[in-house]
Amino acid sequence: MLFLLSYYYYLHTIAHSNFMNKQHLNNMTSSPHSFFPFASDIMIGGGGEGGGAISRRVFSLHDVQILEIFLAIAVFIVIHTLRQRKYYGLPVWPFVGMLPSLIFGLRQNLYEWLTEITNRQNGTFHFKGPWFSNLQCVVTSDPRNLEHLLKAKFSNFPKGGYFRNTLKDLLGDGIFNADNETWSRQRKTASIEFHSARFRQLTAESLFELVHKRLLPVLEESQKNSLPIDLQDVLLRMTFDNVCMIAFGVDPGCLSLGLPEIPFARAFEKATEATVLRFVTPTCIWQTMRYLNLGPEKELKESITGVNKFADEVIRTRKKELALQDENSKERSDLLTVFMRLKDEKGQPFSDKFLRDICVNFILAGRDTSSVALSWFFWLIDQHPEIEQKILAEIGRIIREREVADIAGARGLISFNPEEIKKMDYLHAAISEALRLYPSVPVDHKERLNSTLSSRFYILNKLTGCEDDVFPDGTVLKKGTKVIYAIYSMGRMEAIWGKDCREYKPERWLRDGRFMSESAYKFTAFNGGPRLCLGKDFAYYQMKFAAASILLRYHVKVVNNHPAEPKLALTMYMKHGLKVNLIRRDEAELHKFLRVRY
Ligand code: HEM
Numbered sequence: 001m002l003f004l005l006s007y008y009y010y011l012h013t014i015a016h017s018n019f020m021n022k023q024h025l026n027n028m029t030s031s032p033h034s035f036f037p038f039a040s041d042i043m044i045g046g047g048g049e050g051g052g053a054i055s056r057r058v059f060s061l062h063d064v065q066i067l068e069i070f071l072a073i074a075v076f077i078v079i080h081t082l083r084q085r086k087y088y089g090l091p092v093w094p095f096v097g098m099l100p101s102l103i104f105g106l107r108q109n110l111y112e113w114l115t116e117i118t119n120r121q122n123g124t125f126h127f128k129g130p131w132f133s134n135l136q137c138v139v140t141s142d143p144r145n146l147e148h149l150l151k152a153k154f155s156n157f158p159k160g161g162y163f164r165n166t167l168k169d170l171l172g173d174g175i176f177n178a179d180n181e182t183w184s185r186q187r188k189t190a191s192i193e194f195h196s197a198r199f200r201q202l203t204a205e206s207l208f209e210l211v212h213k214r215l216l217p218v219l220e221e222s223q224k225n226s227l228p229i230d231l232q233d234v235l236l237r238m239t240f241d242n243v244c245m246i247a248f249g250v251d252p253g254c255l256s257l258g259l260p261e262i263p264f265a266r267a268f269e270k271a272t273e274a275t276v277l278r279f280v281t282p283t284c285i286w287q288t289m290r291y292l293n294l295g296p297e298k299e300l301k302e303s304i305t306g307v308n309k310f311a312d313e314v315i316r317t318r319k320k321e322l323a324l325q326d327e328n329s330k331e332r333s334d335l336l337t338v339f340m341r342l343k344d345e346k347g348q349p350f351s352d353k354f355l356r357d358i359c360v361n362f363i364l365a366g367r368d369t370s371s372v373a374l375s376w377f378f379w380l381i382d383q384h385p386e387i388e389q390k391i392l393a394e395i396g397r398i399i400r401e402r403e404v405a406d407i408a409g410a411r412g413l414i415s416f417n418p419e420e421i422k423k424m425d426y427l428h429a430a431i432s433e434a435l436r437l438y439p440s441v442p443v444d445h446k447e448r449l450n451s452t453l454s455s456r457f458y459i460l461n462k463l464t465g466c467e468d469d470v471f472p473d474g475t476v477l478k479k480g481t482k483v484i485y486a487i488y489s490m491g492r493m494e495a496i497w498g499k500d501c502r503e504y505k506p507e508r509w510l511r512d513g514r515f516m517s518e519s520a521y522k523f524t525a526f527n528g529g530p531r532l533c534l535g536k537d538f539a540y541y542q543m544k545f546a547a548a549s550i551l552l553r554y555h556v557k558v559v560n561n562h563p564a565e566p567k568l569a570l571t572m573y574m575k576h577g578l579k580v581n582l583i584r585r586d587e588a589e590l591h592k593f594l595r596v597r598y
Pocket of ligand 1: 175243365367370373439526527530531532536
């Protein structure tokens with residue numbers, strides 16, 4: 001670019017000097033005022049014959065030349081920048097790179113903005129941030145690249161130092177924030193636990209209690225009072241209580257009549273919000289604020305203290321409880337107890353800090369992902385009554401298959417067992433379709449492994465897998481490159497889902513009425529490869545159980561003109577919540593769908 005600029009400047013100067021020489025010759029034979037009209041305008045003293053006027057004139061001409069050069073450079077930069085859009089997808093401005101476009105994107109729906117660019121760039125583009133920032137990254141929504149990143153070259157793409165440092169205060173060394181050994185040890189242990197019969201029983205029991213004794217009474221209260229309710233808030237409370245039971249083995253009680261404020265839940269929410277701010281603040285600024293204990297960093301510190309206070313209390317109580325336990329005591333199967341029984345690589349029990357990190361990470365993972373997915377699901381169902389009817393028909397068929405068809409009279413008691421939930425293929429498809437369009441984690445992040453060796457040590461870099469990498473689409477990834485994979489955009493790509501990619505169509509997941517799963521690199525809502533979401537099966541069970549239990553009893557009507565847009569956060573909350581009115585299904589309606597053949 002510099003070369004082009006110099007060349008342009010050189011041509012421009014030659015052209016200009018020719019022009020000046022010609023004009024100068026003309027000037028010898030005509031009035032001094034016609035020499036350069038603009039110059040004559042700015043001459044002080046009317047352009048007399050004296051030497052002072054001539055020097056002023058030369059000075060003015062010089063000024064104008066400089067101005068012209070700057071103007072030419074500016075025009076050149078603008079043209080060059082705009083032409084770069086063709087190649088990079090966005091204009092690349094000197095010094096600030098693509099930042100102006102990002103600011104524009106942040107003012108609208110950022111995820112739609114990303115979708116538009118990735119589509120235009122055939123799935124991948126380099127985001128060039130300001131030269132002084134750490135915003136440089138590659139953004140991709142190409143399934144081939146995702147398979148490369150998440151599976152084929154998994155060990156080359158850890159979460160990385162940037163992610164870890166930003167989340168360190170809240171997540172410590174927990175599974176979400178860990179790489180290598182620290183990650184794999186937690187993953188193995190938790191994976192065994194999550195697939196055990198004991199865990200399945202714990203989750204089924206805790207969910208039954210939560211839905212029947214807490215969720216449905218809260219909804220019934222709102223229905224009786226004919227007051228709209230924020231369904232997203234209610235569902236967030238339910239999943240928070242549920243995941244705390246799984247991680248800590250305690251129930252904080254967020255979901256109960258009156259929807260009380262629970263200090264631990266509040267502290268957790270504030271801590272995640274303040275942590276998210278770090279991702280949009282230059283590292284040196286948030287680190288300085290942290291050091292000086294100012295602004296959001298002060299708030300973060302206070303809320304983490306709140307989270308730790310709760311965690312420390314639970315850990316202390318559990319240790320006492322386990323010490324007093326005899327063979328006849330009922331075995332607990334929450335993650336805290338499971339990890340407390342294990343030893344680290346030196347044969348020592350895990351430290352309280354590590355136990356706290358493990359639990360906090362699981363709470364973060366399971367706290368809001370299922371609830372926001374369910375919120376978008378109910379919003380979509382409200383717009384597609386025909387799909388609601390199909391879900392009801394499926395629920396009706398499953399109830400009819402029972403030995404004793406305990407239909408409408410016993411409606412208040414109808415509950416679904418795990419086998420029945422498993423049979424709900426249409427509901428499974430409807431929830432997956434909601435997650436395709438509104439994935440709970442809309443963008444995720446990896447980092448190309450950074451070598452401590454200089455690139456001169458080619459063979460060592462090659463042996464340690466630290467040489468530059470290349471995506472299947474040809475994108476070169478230098479060491480340390482941050483990669484953002486745009487999960488939201490993937491759900492809206494014609495190349496992946498066809499022309500109707502923006503339509504809500506559960507049928508696309510069904511073959512002969514049975515749910516057919518998709519490749520995790522096309523449908524990446526639950527991530528893929530070795531870091532596939534550990535709670536996926538549990539999350540589907542939880543979402544299907546809650547959705548079927550609600551839909552069986554109520555028609556969920558979204559309040560008229562309720563704005564539905566995503567909030568910019570780690571998880572895709574509905575920015576304005578989901579205000580709904582609940583309309584109780586009467587006996588006639590229930591009988592109707594319990595008779596309908598699906
Ligand atoms: C709709 C519900 C859910 C969705 C869409 C979802 C999605 C995801 C995604 C995208 C990741 C990868 C995150 C990353 O590595 O940056 C992930 C990881 C994880 N999820 Fe989920 N999740 C859901 C529910 C749950 C639940 C309910 C739990 C636990 C109770 C859970 C536990 C985990 C854990 C432990 C990881 C970390 C896995 C690892 O790094 O090895 N998830 N999930």
